[in-house]
Amino acid sequence: VGEGLPATLITQASDAHPKPQGHKFTYGTAGLRTKADTLDSTCFRVGLIGALRSKKLGGKTIGLMVTASHNPVEDNGVKMVDPRGEMLESSWEPFCTAIANAETSDELVASLEKLVAHFKVDLSAPASVVVGYDTRPSCQTLVKAIIDGLSAMGAQTIDAGLKTTPQLHYLVKCLNTQGTDEAYGEPTEEGYYKKLANAYIKLVSGKGESAPLTVDCANGVGAPALLNLTKYIPAEHLSVRALRTATSSPNELNHGCGADFVKTNQCLPAGYDKEDVKAGERMCSFDGDADRIVFYYLKGPAGAKESFRLLDGDKIASLAADYLSELVKVAGIDLELGCVQTAYANGSSTKYLKQRVPVTCTPTGVKHLHHAAESYDIGVYFEANGHGTILFSASAQRKIREASPGSPAAQGALEQLSALVDLINQTVGDALSDMLLVEVILRARQWGPEEWDGAYEDLPNKILKVNVKDRFLFKTEDAERRLTSPAGLQDKIDEVVGKYKDARSFVRPSGTEDCVRVYAECAIASELTPLATSVSKLVAEYA
Ligand code: G16
Numbered sequence: 055v056g057e058g059l060p061a062t063l064i065t066q067a068s069d070a071h072p073k074p075q076g077h078k079f080t081y082g083t084a085g086l087r088t089k090a091d092t093l094d095s096t097c098f099r100v101g102l103i104g105a106l107r108s109k110k111l112g113g114k115t116i117g118l119m120v121t122a123s124h125n126p127v128e129d130n131g132v133k134m135v136d137p138r139g140e141m142l143e144s145s146w147e148p149f150c151t152a153i154a155n156a157e158t159s160d161e162l163v164a165s166l167e168k169l170v171a172h173f174k175v176d177l178s179a180p181a182s183v184v185v186g187y188d189t190r191p192s193c194q195t196l197v198k199a200i201i202d203g204l205s206a207m208g209a210q211t212i213d214a215g216l217k218t219t220p221q222l223h224y225l226v227k228c229l230n231t232q233g234t235d236e237a238y239g240e241p242t243e244e245g246y247y248k249k250l251a252n253a254y255i256k257l258v259s260g261k262g263e264s265a266p267l268t269v270d271c272a273n274g275v276g277a278p279a280l281l282n283l284t285k286y287i288p289a290e291h292l293s294v295r296a297l298r299t300a301t302s303s304p305n306e307l308n309h310g311c312g313a314d315f316v317k318t319n320q321c322l323p324a325g326y327d328k329e330d331v332k333a334g335e336r337m338c339s340f341d342g343d344a345d346r347i348v349f350y351y352l353k354g355p356a357g358a359k360e361s362f363r364l365l366d367g368d369k370i371a372s373l374a375a376d377y378l379s380e381l382v383k384v385a386g387i388d389l390e391l392g393c394v395q396t397a398y399a400n401g402s403s404t405k406y407l408k409q410r411v412p413v414t415c416t417p418t419g420v421k422h423l424h425h426a427a428e429s430y431d432i433g434v435y436f437e438a439n440g441h442g443t444i445l446f447s448a449s450a451q452r453k454i455r456e457a458s459p460g461s462p463a464a465q466g467a468l469e470q471l472s473a474l475v476d477l478i479n480q481t482v483g484d485a486l487s488d489m490l491l492v493e494v495i496l497r498a499r500q501w502g503p504e505e506w507d508g509a510y511e512d513l514p515n516k517i518l519k520v521n522v523k524d525r526f527l528f529k530t531e532d533a534e535r536r537l538t539s540p541a542g543l544q545d546k547i548d549e550v551v552g553k554y555k556d557a558r559s560f561v562r563p564s565g566t567e568d569c570v571r572v573y574a575e576c577a578i579a580s581e582l583t584p585l586a587t588s589v590s591k592l593v594a595e596y597a
Contacts (some may be wrong), residue, residue: 083565087131101203139481
């Protein structure tokens with residue numbers, strides 16, 4: 055108290071990281087993200103903000119992850135992680151945008167002062183920030199800019215090095231809970247692998263040998279992470295064939311592969327026809343920072359488009375919700391399980407889930423889903439694009455630990471639940487942890503992908519991107535299911551949608567790419583393209 059911002063140090067350091075004049079940055083769906091060559095000043099400023107956030111929380115460790123996840127290699131960004139491993143508290147977001155957009159050093163100091171005053175940050179408190187990054191070539195310079203920001207604020211900096219995004223979230227939670235009753239794990243990458251591997255081995259032991267799983271690593275940081283994880287799991291329990299592991303060819307990142315490519319195009323990664331993929335085999339794709347996963351398989355001959363079957367985030371949610379509900383029932387404990395989805399969830403999945411458990415819909419972005427999932431004892435949240443996890447509340451974990459089983463079956467279910475609490479990365483969606491979760495359930499049920507796929511049939515669906523001059527003209531309400539601006543557009547969309555059977559379509563600005571997204575689904579496959587293109591045309595007319 056009484057201490058001010060180190061304005062001279064900030065100004066001097068800021069001069070080495072000038073803001074591109076006139077450029078507008080926005081804190082979006084997953085933090086600040088745009089073309090990497092414009093991000094130096096933003097990263098420096100994110101370093102300053104990270105230090106202030108840590109000070110605000112009395113020196114708890116904050117995480118900064120340099121990545122643009124599913125975006126192409128020329129993009130980059132920063133995801134900000136709060137002490138329990140969740141995304142930055144949303145009330146800080148507008149301040150981040152204002153600080154990133156301050157044109158001069160004086161404006162920068164003034165905008166930081168506003169944040170300090172608004173949140174009553176005690177500047178004499180210590181600050182600690184852990185920084186990780188993915189495989190993008192631009193990361194090194196951007197991490198240096200962040201560290202300059204942290205140094206100007208006198209924050210303690212922990213360089214975590216190359217990490218997947220969920221590993222960084224894990225580290226943050228471990229660092230903040232070590233030595234307490236809620237200790238989350240050993241705060242090292244090795245500790246992360248050991249925690250997942252030990253839980254997984256407990257869950258699959260005695261369930262027979264694993265059939266091979268083909269993993270598309272998106273040519274990103276998931277490739278070395280998967281390789282490291284497999285060192286802790288005997289091959290009889292997990293047999294993976296890792297493809298698209300070319301991390302030293304930066305242009306290959308997310309290129310024709312990865313979870314976003316597979317989900318958006320609803321096809322195999324490019325070139326898989328030459329990779330000897332067989333009908334009925336399980337395959338999955340990570341995204342560029344390994345926080346998303348989608349599964350898929352071929353029902354018929356390779357090469358035929360209609361053979362491809364996607365098992366996306368919605369299908370993972372249904373698989374997990376069913377399995378966990380059963381375990382809870384057998385265990386004989388009283389826990390409410392609920393699911394959280396976004397508007398992108400396929401209508402069939404929502405219908406399927408709603409017949410079984412409570413379902414909530416939030417806007418896009420794990421930050422929204424995560425918080426909604428916290429209101430259940432067991433909160434299953436997945437975006438259709440494969441980003442998701444499962445949260446067990448503190449009281450649910452206690453009930454699982456302390457329950458006295460009434461039968462050997464109940465005891466088995468409680469042991470499974472307790473191992474699942476450790477297997478599932480409860481800080482954020484995690485491709486590696488989710489991959490193991492799906493493997494556990496399929497092995498427990500003795501299912502192949504076809505049995506899993508049998509839960510419900512997806513409505514035909516499509517996501518299109520429309521490039522517009524100013525995507526911020528598009529504003530939404532009702533969990534992004536309806537537009538409030540541009541005026542009149544929603545009525546036109548409703549008119550179009552009304553012409554098709556069981557149709558749904560919505561429009562929203564992307565928070566990670568410079569485009570507007572159009573989602574469309576309907577009952578009759580041949581009507582899908584006319585529906586999606588009509589809505590896209592309307593968007594272009596109103597833009
Ligand atoms: C990020 C978010 C996800 C979101 C995705 C697309 O994913 O973490 O929650 O679904 O962006 O968002 P938008 O449609 O706003 O561009 P990632 O994997 O790129 O970090």
